[in-house]
Each structure stands twice: as C-alpha cells, then as structure tokens.
Amino acid sequence: MARSMTLAGYRQxxxxxxxxxRPILTISLLLLSALLVYEAWHAAGxxxxxxxxxxxxxxxxxxxxxxxxxxxxxxxxxxxxxxxxAVANLAYRASHPEFGFVFLASTGFILMFPQSSRPxxxxxxxxxxxVGRTEHDPLAAFALHSSKTYFFNAQAxxxxxxxxxxxxxxxxxxxIGERAGFSELLSEFSxxxxxxxxxxxxxxxxxxxxxxxxxxxxxxxGLRAIPIGRDVVIDVNTFDVVGRKFxxxxxxxxxxxxxxxxxxxxxxxxxxxxxRENLLAIVDEWNxxxxxRGFSMILDHLLDGRNPGMLVVIARDDSGQVAGFQRYGVxxxxxxxxxxxxxxxxxxxxxxxxxxxLDLVDYAREQGVQRISLAFAPFPELFADQQxxxxxxxxxxxxxxxxxxxxxxxxxxxxxxxxxxxxxxFVLIRWREVLLAAAALLTLEFxxxxxxx
Numbered sequence: 242m243a244r245s246m247t248l249a250g251y252r253q254x255x256x257x258x259x260x261x262x263r264p265i266l267t268i269s270l271l272l273l274s275a276l277l278v279y280e281a282w283h284a285a286g287x288x289x290x291x292x293x294x295x296x297x298x299x300x301x302x303x304x305x306x307x308x309x310x311x312x313x314x315x316x317x318x319x320x321x322x323x324x325x326x327a328v329a330n331l332a333y334r335a336s337h338p339e340f341g342f343v344f345l346a347s348t349g350f351i352l353m354f355p356q357s358s359r360p361x362x363x364x365x366x367x368x369x370x371x372v373g374r375t376e377h378d379p380l381a382a383f384a385l386h387s388s389k390t391y392f393f394n395a396q397a398x399x400x401x402x403x404x405x406x407x408x409x410x411x412x413x414x415x416x417i418g419e420r421a422g423f424s425e426l427l428s429e430f431s432x433x434x435x436x437x438x439x440x441x442x443x444x445x446x447x448x449x450x451x452x453x454x455x456x457x458x459x460x461x462x463g464l465r466a467i468p469i470g471r472d473v474v475i476d477v478n479t480f481d482v483v484g485r486k487f488x489x490x491x492x493x494x495x496x497x498x499x500x501x502x503x504x505x506x507x508x509x510x511x512x513x514x515x516x517r518e519n520l521l522a523i524v525d526e527w528n529x530x531x532x533x534r535g536f537s538m539i540l541d542h543l544l545d546g547r548n549p550g551m552l553v554v555i556a557r558d559d560s561g562q563v564a565g566f567q568r569y570g571v572x573x574x575x576x577x578x579x580x581x582x583x584x585x586x587x588x589x590x591x592x593x594x595x596x597x598x599l600d601l602v603d604y605a606r607e608q609g610v611q612r613i614s615l616a617f618a619p620f621p622e623l624f625a626d627q628q629x630x631x632x633x634x635x636x637x638x639x640x641x642x643x644x645x646x647x648x649x650x651x652x653x654x655x656x657x658x659x660x661x662x663x664x665x666x667f668v669l670i671r672w673r674e675v676l677l678a679a680a681a682l683l684t685l686e687f688x689x690x691x692x693x694x
Contacts (some may be wrong), residue, residue: 293333296342300349307353310408312438314352322352355408355438358390367393369549371400371418372572379472379614379663380414380445380538382570382579385548387541388690389413392433394426401430404536409674409681410439413537415450423450427457435460442678443669444537445469445617451667466667470619473656474612474663475598477605490658493592494599500590501559504600509544509551509568517544520555520566523584536685538617540570540581552578554597556589564589567597569613578605579614595658616656617666624653 329344368384368391375381389402399418403410412430416423434441441461443454451466458464482491512520521544535541542548550571558564565585569578578601585593598615605613623629623637640649656662670678 292338292342293345296329296345299346303349303353307349307438310353310355310438310440311435312353312355312408313436315356318352318354322348325351353438356405358403358405358410360388360404361390362387364391365547366549367391367397368400368402368417371398372570373550373574374398374419375417376420376573377577377612378415378417378447378572379474379577379579379612379617381417381572381577382581383414383538383540384417385540385570386413386536387547388536388685392426392430394418394422394429396422398422399426401426403430404685405434405437405439406681406685407677408439409678410434410437410441411536411678411681411685412441412443412446414445415447424453424457427453428459431458431460440671440674440678441669442674442682443667444682446667446669447664448667451669454669461671463671464669465672466669468665469668470617471621471665472663473615473618473659473661475602475615475659475661476612477602477610480602480661482599486660487658490595490599493595493658496592497556497590497596502556502564502590502593502596504554504556504597506552506554506601506604509548509553510546512544512546512553516555516563519563520544520553520584523563523565523586526587527584534687534689540568543568543582550575551581554601556585556593556597558589565593565597567594567601569601573611576609576611577614578610578612580616594655598659615659615661616652618653618656618662619649621653621657621662624650625657 325344326348329341329348332338332341332344365385365387372381372384384400384402386402388404390404391400391402393400399416399420399422401412401416402414403412405411416426431441441454441458441464443451443464446454446466455464455466481487482494524543540548544553548570552569552571554567554569555563556565563586565583567583568581570581571578580598583594583597598613601613604610620636620640623633623640626633629637643649668682
C-alpha cells in the first residue's frame with residue numbers, strides 16, 4: 242500500500258535503529274516534561290507567569306506518548322504543527338496568553354496524531370481472487386467492501402482487510418486466501434501496524450484465528466478474545482425441514498405458497514436496468530437502505546455489478562410483481578454463499594425471507610454449493626436464556642438500546658428457525674485500549690461512509 246511521506250531519518254534515529262534505547266528516551270522526555278511543569282509551578286509561586294512552560298510540557302507529553310507508540314511523523318503533521326506553533330507565538334505577542342497556551346500545548350498532539358488508512362477499491366480483483374480461494378469462512382465475501390484497506394503477504398497468497406481509525410487498525414473477520422500463509426501474515430501485519438503507530442483490534446475472528454492472533458501478533462501482546470456471537474450456516478447436503486423443530490419454518494414457507502409466491506436465482510451481473518431499478522425501489526421504500534453503512538459483515542455497491550460473483554434471489558407475488566430479494570456473496574470457488582442483505586416490500590406476505598432461503602438451498606444442491614451462511618447471530622445465548630442473571634439482564638437492556646440501528650433479538654428469533662448455529666466469533670482487543678477500540682469499531686460499522694469506486 243502507499244505509505245505516507247515520513248521523516249524516516251528522524252524516526253529511525255529515535256526508535257527503529259535503536260529499539261533498546263526506547264524506554265530510556267521515553268523516560269528522559271517524560272522527566273524533562275515533569276521538570277518543566279515543576280519549574281512553571283515554582284515560578285508561579287513567586288508571582289512569575291511561566292504558563293508557556295506548562296504548555297510546552299503538555300506538548301512534550303504528547304510527543305513522548307507518540308514516540309512510545311512509534312507513530313511516524315508525517316510531513317503533513319509537521320507542517321500543521323509548525324503553523325499552529327506560529328499562531329501560538331502570535332497569540333502570545335498579541336497579549337492573548339490563554340489562546341497561546343492552547344495552541345502551544347496542542348502542537349505535540351498534532352505532531353503525533355495517528356495516521357488513518359485509505360480505502361483501496363482498486364484492489365478489487367486481486368482481493369476477489371483470494372476470496373475465491375478462501376475455504377470455510379462465512380465472512381470471506383465481505384472482504385470486498387470498498388471501504389477496506391488491504392495488507393498482503395509477500396507471496397500475495399493471503400491478505401487482511403482492515404481500516405485504521407483513532408490509532409486502531411480494525412481488522413474485519415479472518416484473513417482471506419490460502420490458510421497456510423495466515424500465521425506468518427498475522428506476524429507481518431502486527432509488525433507493520435506497530436511501525437505505523439497503530440494498535441490492533443479484530444472484529445469477527447473465528448476460534449482458530451482468535452488463538453492465532455494472540456500468539457502471532459508479536460508486537461501486540463495481550464489481545465483478549467471476547468465472544469460476540471455465532472455464525473449461522475446451513476450445510477446444504479444435510480439440511481432438511483423435517484420434524485417438530487422446523488414446524489414454524491414450514492408454516493412460514495407454506496404461507497407464501499398459498500399466496501402464489503415464486504422465486505428465481507440470478508447473477509447480479511445479468512440484471513438489466515429496469516429490474517435493477519425495480520429492486521432498488523423496494524430498498525428505497527424503507528428509506529435507509531442503499532448500503533452507506535457497514536464494514537465487517539455487509540457489502541456496499543448494492544446491485545451495481547461491481548462485486549464479482551454475486552447472486553440474487555428474487556421473489557415475485559401471484560401477479561408477477563417483485564415482492565423481495567436477497568443478495569449473496571460467493572467464496573471457495575462457488576462452493577460457499579453468504580447472505581449480504583434481504584429486502585422485501587412492506588406489503589409482502591410473511592415468510593418471504595424463509596421461502597427465498599429454502600428455495601436457494603434447493604438451487605445450491607443442484608449447483609454443488611456446500612454451505613450457505615445466513616447471517617451472524619450476536620449474543621444468541623443471551624436471547625435464548627429465559628432466566629438471566631442480573632448482569633445478563635443489564636446486558637440485555639443495553640443491547641436493546643441499539644434497536645434503532647439493528648434489532649438483534651428479532652434477528653436471533655428469525656435465525657433460530659433454521660437450527661443452524663455454528664462457530665463462535667470473537668472481538669480481540671486489549672483492555673487498556675477498549676474505549677478507543679470501541680469508538681473505532683462502532684463508527685466503522687454504523688457511521689455512513691463515502692462511497693468508494
């Protein structure tokens with residue numbers, strides 16, 4: 242990936258070339274800042290205003306922290322910091338010490354401000370090839386989201402999709418590509434992230450990769466794996482709807498047949514413009530749907546044919562009008578499908594989503610598809626437990642505060658009809674970074690982003 246322009250010589254002299262001196266240099270700068278604060282306090286006790294000492298000390302503390310985190314000093318950061326320093330000087334000369342103090346104290350913060358990463362939509366086909374090689378990963382197709390940045394191993398046989406925000410490199414799901422290269426890839430990415438001054442958080446890691454991150458992220462020791470839910474994956478060859486446990490599912494599908502609903506499965510790339518507009522009209526009916534949010538478990542570029550291999554299940558009512566649709570990503574050379582989004586008309590009959598899924602299972606058997614991932618089910622044990630502890634009840638209430646963004650309990654009740662709960666997924670964070678990591682995770686998932694091409 243393209244690197245930001247850095248003052249490489251300064252940074253290497255300070256840290257890269259002499260890693261053993263990092264603690265000494267950090268402690269020395271910290272002591273110097275503390276000494277400046279003490280001198281300013283002592284001068285103030287004698288009636289002398291040396292507030293600029295305090296401002297310089299605060300600025301120095303920001304620099305110490307940034308150097309400790311190995312944040313590179315970019316030319317852009319240096320330029321802005323120098324401009325702010327000039328403004329601080331003007332404020333002091335104009336007898337506005339309070340403004341001068343703020344500007345002077347902030348120069349260190351600006352100088353060491355963490356870099357972000359830029360989306361790399363130009364890597365689409367390179368990433369799509371690796372998605373095609375990825376086996377047994379329901380989240381693999383979501384690596385195609387256009388807001389992601391990518392880190393490839395030296396052989397280009399595996400890659401990590403991530404985005405850096407607030408100094409946190411948020412990794413989405415497991416790596417894609419050939420599993421044999423994952424272990425080395427994690428170590429390389431950990432070193433790369435550390436050299437950018439980034440900490441790491443992982444959203445949606447599988448059990449095997451969660452353990453691998455903890456052992457192979459050499460520069461980011463202390464990652465903790467927190468379970469956040471389970472994949473819901475249908476094994477096409479063994480799935481059936483026989484028995485009492487599937488009664489609600491059979492009833493929902495029978496209801497759609499009584500209404501004369503029919504379905505078809507088509508490639509997204511083959512949709513003509515009238516059909517595309519017809520489907521998007523259903524999305525627009527709900528006023529919030531053209532995929533401007535999401536990061537780890539959803540795709541953007543809805544129905545425009547940008548993402549290779551996408552399938553669309555279309556449902557029609559008895560009059561032939563489109564009643565709803567579902568879009569699926571493809572991985573493992575077409576042997577695995579992952580539900581991206583389901584949409585239905587507001588007046589569509591109940592059971593429409595269930596019907597499209599079961600008809601897709603029949604289609605999958607004919608096409609040699611082995612697995613269909615329906616969704617990720619957050620905290621299923623929380624919703625399944627009818628006798629919760631006080632702590633669980635508190636979490637239950639907090640989860641429902643997020644209903645305006647996503648109704649997790651309704652999602653769970655829909656998914657449990659298929660009796661297909663699979664592996665757990667984890668968030669990996671370090672406790673000392675939990676607030677910044679949470680801010681990065683939530684904003685990446687729920688704040689609308691600029692469309693990338």
